[in-house]
Amino acid sequence: MFRTLAFIAIALGACAPAPAPSLEGCRLNATHNVTWSNTSAQDVVTARADGPTCAQAVVNFTVRNANGDPLWTFASTYYDMTIGGAPPPNTSAPTDAEVGAFLNGWANVEVTRSSDLPSWSEGAASLSESASPFSYDTAFDREAYEALRARASPMLCFAAAAEAVRCLVIDPLSNAPTEIVAYGP
């Protein structure tokens, strides 16, 4: 799990080829193919920035299957994702290249297995109580969480804030994506 967070942190900060400067405002995107919801057809992750300037960008993370059906989407702001809130005064606005590098890192998600998640010990009131080093949150009760973990399903984790990660699996009952866990410091 630590490797996942470290990977995402590194990926978000990684240098990436600078995208072409946007002609109007800050409209940039990056895509990455992953094998997650279907082993025989890759899903497409798109990370997009949109704003009058890059300092004012709303950023959007979307996963679609090979047919173009949306599986998951999430929106935040560039600064919430990179520094966790509004920037200090006199911060220079991010360049297209900086936002492009962030988008490339954001879209470049890692697919692991739900069995990589920490176990929820019997008798622990919450997942966080029995797992470390992060604070974990799940909407599932222990029985459902452990059942999903035992399936070792492909799990897609993405950054949902400067220091937070959310992980998705395909719910075996509904065959739709569901958030199995969110974690952070």
Place this chain on the structure above:
Amino acid sequence: MMRALLFLLALSACAPAHPPRCDMSSERTLAFSAPEASDVLVARAEGPSCDKAIVVLSLRSEEGYPLWTWATTLSHAFGDVFAPGDREAVQDFLNRWIEVDLSTTTQAPPFAMLEDGATTLDQLTYDDIRARDLPMLCHYSGTSAQVCVFWEPAAGGAGHLFDRAVTENQE
């Protein structure tokens, strides 16, 4: 020659028509960050067709700074009712989606009345925000659910306050 042209025309007429993309938006101004503010709320749909659209709600200050943003997949959250080419229905949805509820945090339910998991705040923080009578905006996050956010003037941003179940005629 003419016969060949007619054959080609006939073939093209038989080709399956691709539904148009579902990229569209709706916007309005409202006062959320201050009583006299002209904040801009934009609801945007994006997808290869309207049954595959995602929708994003973004509130920006008059100067363009994002104050709140939220996204979901249209069919999962609001029902599998949008036909691939029905741009009119999605536009109608967007027009209705931006009709958000504006009130203040004193209208939020007491902490004890919240459903499990409705807020990520602890009771002390929640009660404090409620007592301060801050601007509150609630928007639909599903056919019978709303997300309510509050304006924190000290931070110059909006934050999630709570989720609630609603029916449309309660809007």
